[in-house]
Amino acid sequence: MSHPSPWVRALTLLGLVVVAAVEVGPYLWMVATSLKDLPSVTQFPPSLIPRPPRWDNYAKAWQSGPFLRYFVNNVVQTAAILVLQLGFACTAAYAFAKLRFRGRDLCFVIVMACLIVPPQVRFVPLYILFSHLGLVNTYAALVLPYAVSALGTFLIREAFMQISDDIVDAARVDGAGVFTVIFRLLVPMARPTIVAFSLFSVVYHWNDFFWPLVMTTTDAVRTLPVGVSMLREEGTGARWHIIMAGSMFVVAPVLAVFAVAQRHIVRAFTFTSLK
């Protein structure tokens, strides 16, 4: 485009500096607070840099509740959901994309209908169901409602449809079993879609607060976001250095993955929503 005037450029630059400060500033403040001691947290005007940095805040936050338990639960929940979603989505997507059978399209429409049922519609009836079955406060209550993903089934079906039928037929003629065809042949070829969907699923369920909050009332199955949210409720007054340190337990892994796989994550979130 043509050359903008120096005024426009200066204003643009100023705007960007403001945006950067507003976006990045709070994060830096979070880190700074997490390294302060109590007197400097409640100091006004606030000090911007913690001196000396109190790394033991992280240990204190970790010990202020069963955080190892929360962490393990979070990992188990996120991983179990991902494995089940991929397993169900890949096998169903193969049938939808590569096999002919009566009622196939109707089945697919039913799956797509599930796309418009958000968790906020499902939590009350599923809570009632799980409480009848004695499943509240179990991993099953956390994982089962998300074991199948309509979005995942849809995206992986699209990716499988891009792959030529000839390749599948050749493998079947060679005597490859159905699971070999799906997981050894098609899945590697659909890798970009699978990676994008997996990142989307992992980030979503790692952060998820709503579902574990509703389905758990004991520490044995609580996850990190719920545990971190309770740091404030249990706190006596302004323990903000501890709360901010605790928040980092949820935030840091996501930001670390983002730093490594930024391009993939941005693609995952735009791609999964634009389809």
Add this chain to the structure above:
Amino acid sequence: MASRRARRDAWLGYALVGPSLALFGLVYLYPVAYSAYVSVFQWDLMTPKRYVGLANYRELWSPEFGEVLVNTACYSGGVVLLALALGLGLALLLNHRGAWSAALQACIFSSYIVSWVAVSLLWIWMLDPQYGLVTYGLRLVGLPAVNWLGSPAVALWTLVLVTVWKTLGYPMIIYLAGLQAIPGDFYEAAALDGATGWNRFRFITWPLLSPTTLFLVVTLTIASFQGFDIVKIMTGGGPITSTMIYVYYIYEQAFQYFRLGKASAAVVIFFGLILLLTLAQWLAFRKRVQYTT
């Protein structure tokens, strides 16, 4: 031979789709039907449920629920308008290659994928009336202190601002993708005609982005409609009921008052609204297809 293979394929198809379909039925479709069923009962889960007809729906027809709807509309409307305007502005500013632009995009997008719990806690602390950084900043430039979360007139708009801060990266990224799809020839032709920057935006960028805008309006509306975490952590629906938005209302009816019939009636209405929005999205998408072909 061919028919034997066809028959085998059919069986295989049912075997592969069956388990998924059963689970979808159990955790997606059954809940919708069961909510409709429970919505005509009075039930606290402890005592036997009692059939009450449409009484739960009549009970929702109240000023209390009206306020919930107004709060939800204000929250969603505020989030959608601000996120769209700022997202578009940022996309226009950052629509060029370069390390700074990429780094800033990454920073803005990162808060979109960070936990709501962490963001909500961070902003309670930022807005702390005594020691918060924002409080300090306002005092530094001589502005009066704002009771961000304690004032019924302000709290909902505070939640709107924090939500926009967190989710801005999404419309920005989608708009950037939209901008990059506009052919450069259009701008070159316009430059030859002597079009100013504003006119280029008004007559090329904005109309060509309209499918993107339409898509974002619907997706952001649906997403903000489902807002819950930020209310649960930052305000608990208060002060008074000024930040009571829809999903938090359902949660409270179900898990604090154990009025599962009334909560289910609210769920049914909520699902109806989501269906309407989805229909709007579908129509918008059809329009987009027509537009590009």
